[in-house]
Amino acid sequence: MNRIALYMIIFSLAMMSCEPEWEEPYQVYKINKGTHAPLVPKISSLQSETLVFNAVFNESAIYQNALEENQQDINKLMGFADCNSKHHDNSARFGWRWFEDQLEIHAYCYVNGERVVAYIGTVELNEKVDYMLNVSDTQYTFQIEDEAPIIINRGDVCNIGVYYMLYPYFGGDETAPHDISIQIRLTY
Amino acid sequence: MKRLIIYLLLSVLLLITHLSIGQQMRISTLAEKTIMGLQVGTEVSYRLKNNMTFGGFYQRNLRGANEINNNVYEYTGGAFSLAIAKCENIMINAVLRGGLSNRRFVIVTPGIDTELKLTKILSVNLGMSIRAAEAAVNAKLILSL
Numbered sequence: 001m002n003r004i005a006l007y008m009i010i011f012s013l014a015m016m017s018c019e020p021e022w023e024e025p026y027q028v029y030k031i032n033k034g035t036h037a038p039l040v041p042k043i044s045s046l047q048s049e050t051l052v053f054n055a056v057f058n059e060s061a062i063y064q065n066a067l068e069e070n071q072q073d074i075n076k077l078m079g080f081a082d083c084n085s086k087h088h089d090n091s092a093r094f095g096w097r098w099f100e101d102q103l104e105i106h107a108y109c110y111v112n113g114e115r116v117v118a119y120i121g122t123v124e125l126n127e128k129v130d131y132m133l134n135v136s137d138t139q140y141t142f143q144i145e146d147e148a149p150i151i152i153n154r155g156d157v158c159n160i161g162v163y164y165m166l167y168p169y170f171g172g173d174e175t176a177p178h179d180i181s182i183q184i185r186l187t188y
Numbered sequence: 189m190k191r192l193i194i195y196l197l198l199s200v201l202l203l204i205t206h207l208s209i210g211q212q213m214r215i216s217t218l219a220e221k222t223i224m225g226l227q228v229g230t231e232v233s234y235r236l237k238n239n240m241t242f243g244g245f246y247q248r249n250l251r252g253a254n255e256i257n258n259n260v261y262e263y264t265g266g267a268f269s270l271a272i273a274k275c276e277n278i279m280i281n282a283v284l285r286g287g288l289s290n291r292r293f294v295i296v297t298p299g300i301d302t303e304l305k306l307t308k309i310l311s312v313n314l315g316m317s318i319r320a321a322e323a324a325v326n327a328k329l330i331l332s333l
Contacts, residue, residue: 044321047224047289048261162294165321188224188259188320 026056026183029168031176037169046080046163047188051133053078056183057125062098063177071099073172074106074117078184079133082154084161089113092140092152093166094120094131105131107142112155121147135163211236213333218247220326222319224261225249231267231328239271239279245287263289269301277305283315295319303330 029038055077065071079093087093088110095108095117103125107118121144123129134141137159143149168184170176216231228250233243248262265287273280281303286296301315313328 042321045295046293047295047320048259048293049290050259160288160292160294186223186320188261 026185029182029184031168031170031180033178034175036171036175042167044165046165049135051080052187053131054128054185054187055131056128057103057123058181059125060178060180061103061125065174065177070172070174073097074108075171076108076166076169078168079166080163081166083158083163085157087166090155090157091166092133092135094133094142105144107150107152109140109152111153116152118150118152120144120150214330215333216328216330218326218328220247220324222324223322227263233267239274241269243267245285261289262291263287279303283317
């Protein structure tokens with residue numbers, strides 16, 4: 001009888017235990033040597049005002065461009081084209097580059113066809129970093145981890161429409177000098 | 189009184205369309221597990237004689253169901269489905285839903301579902317779709333009027 005009671009208590013405790021938190025797996029975006037973007041393009045669109053994701057760069061993010069001046073070019077991480085616009089007209093993305101022995105993260109936007117770039121901060125290799133990009137009626141807000149947010153004004157675009165997503169892209173002018181892998185996990 | 193007249197007119201209109209071209213009005217409650225968490229909602233639709241269905245829907249997260257950041261994603265819009273196979277009480281439909289997420293972002297979610305007719309007026313529907321480039325599964329309880 002005591003054993004049955006013990007089993008019942010153990011079973012009850014097991015049933016009361018917390019369900020393990022489900023975490024979406026990271027998706028690996030691999031840019032092969034000599035290309036700009038992953039082989040299989042992904043098609044999606046923004047679902048809400050805030051794009052939140054977590055990304056991890058590894059040693060493959062260390063690269064040397066063939067031309068010295070191209071080292072300043074900014075590669076694209078993730079973002080979206082603004083309302084019913086092409087991404088070279090109105091868009092907001094996080095950009096990155098390996099520059100002066102560190103991985104820099106930038107805000108990279110097109111506003112009414114004009115490119116607007118702003119430095120956000122640096123991140124460590126092999127570390128999970130949270131990225132947040134918000135679009136309001138008048139501005140984009142970029143933030144990584146606890147760094148100060150960077151605000152860039154939006155162009156003259158609509159509010160209701162298609163905001164197609166933009167995924168990792170290497171360049172710039174040059175293609176990837178070697179295979180580059182970036183792990184990204186979108187958070188909703 | 190005015191409201192009553194409107195309701196009566198709508199009822200008559202529905203009855204006429206039902207009798208004249210064989211439309212069937214359907215009301216559904218739905219639950220969908222998406223990448224944004226569990227969403228619940230409702231759908232009102234018409235089914236034509238050729239098993240083509242069109243209508244409108246509204247769904248949103250259950251508050252607290254999105255464990256990660258408690259964001260709420262409303263999704264409202266139109267739905268169109270076409271029967272691609274039918275066998276007795278089971279029907280397989282190709283579905284295209286589109287509309288606004290959070291009243292601002294135009295999205296399209298293609299899918300496929302299987303409908304099982306339980307009684308003359310009650311059906312259940314299990315389906316899969318693609319939402320934000322990820323798979324979503326849904327279930328619907330449909331009441332045919």
